[in-house]
Amino acid sequence: MQRAPNRVLALDDLEAPSFREILAEMDALLAREDVSYLHPGKRWEYPWALSRAELPAGSRVLDAGAGDSIFSVYLAKRGHRVTAVDLSFAGTLGELHHVPIEYVRADLTDLPQPSASFDAVFCISVIEHLSEEQVPKAMAELRRVLRPGGKLLLTTDYYEDADAEIWYSGPGERFKVDWGIFDADRLERLILRAPGYRVHGELDLAVDWDATRERMRAFHGYPYTSVGVALVKDG
Numbered sequence: 001m002q003r004a005p006n007r008v009l010a011l012d013d014l015e016a017p018s019f020r021e022i023l024a025e026m027d028a029l030l031a032r033e034d035v036s037y038l039h040p041g042k043r044w045e046y047p048w049a050l051s052r053a054e055l056p057a058g059s060r061v062l063d064a065g066a067g068d069s070i071f072s073v074y075l076a077k078r079g080h081r082v083t084a085v086d087l088s089f090a091g092t093l094g095e096l097h098h099v100p101i102e103y104v105r106a107d108l109t110d111l112p113q114p115s116a117s118f119d120a121v122f123c124i125s126v127i128e129h130l131s132e133e134q135v136p137k138a139m140a141e142l143r144r145v146l147r148p149g150g151k152l153l154l155t156t157d158y159y160e161d162a163d164a165e166i167w168y169s170g171p172g173e174r175f176k177v178d179w180g181i182f183d184a185d186r187l188e189r190l191i192l193r194a195p196g197y198r199v200h201g202e203l204d205l206a207v208d209w210d211a212t213r214e215r216m217r218a219f220h221g222y223p224y225t226s227v228g229v230a231l232v233k234d235g
Contacts, residue, residue, distance in 0.1 A: 170221020
C-alpha cells in the first residue's frame with residue numbers, strides 16, 4: 001500500500017532500498033569522525049525529507065537548526081550549496097569532511113540571509129524546541145528566505161496530546177521531556193496553517209497510539225513519533 005507523502009514515521013520505511021542507501025552513506029560519513037551525530041528518529045526523518053525535496057544537483061539549501069548533524073555534510077557531498085544555521089556548533093564538519101558548507105550562528109526567528117536565498121529549507125526536528133511565540137516567527141523567516149515555489153521540508157516530534165507529561169525511558173538516565181511536542185491541533189494551527197505556505201501533497205496523520213507508544217519506546221526511548229510535512233512557498 002502506498003503511503004501519503006506527508007505522514008508519520010513508519011519503522012518499516014527504514015527497510016526500503018532508498019532509505020537504506022541514504023543511511024548507509026550517512027553511517028559511512030559518521031565513521032570518519034566523532035563530532036557529528038545521527039539521532040535514531042532522524043534515520044527516518046532525513047531520508048523522508050530527501051525523498052520529498054527532489055533536489056536538482058547544485059541546489060541552494062538551508063539546514064535550519066543544523067547543530068553538528070551529519071545531514072549538512074551529506075547534502076554537500078551530493079553537490080548542493082549548503083548553509084547550516086544554528087546558535088552554536090561544536091566543530092566545523094565541512095572541514096573535517098572536505099566539503100564546502102557555510103556555517104552561520106543565528107536564531108531561526110531572525111535569519112541574516114537575504115530573501116529568496118534558497119531553493120529548499122530543511123528544518124528537521126527543530127521547530128518543537130521553539131516556544132509557542134517563536135514558532136510563527138520562525139515559520140515566517142524560513143518562508144522569507146525560500147524562493148517562490150521552494151519547499152520547506154519540516155519534521156517534528158508528534159504525540160496524541162501536546163500537553164501530556166512525557167518521559168524518556170531508554171538507555172541511560174530517565175528524564176522528563178521539556179520541549180514543545182506537537183499534536184494534531186498544534187500542528188494544524190502553527191504549521192499547516194502558517195501564512196504563505198501550502199502543503200505539498202496528501203497528508204495522513206492517522207496513528208494507532210496504543211501500538212505506536214511501545215514501538216517508539218523500543219526504537220528511541222520516547223513514546224512519541226515523528227511527522228514529516230513538505231510545504232511550498234506561495235507567491
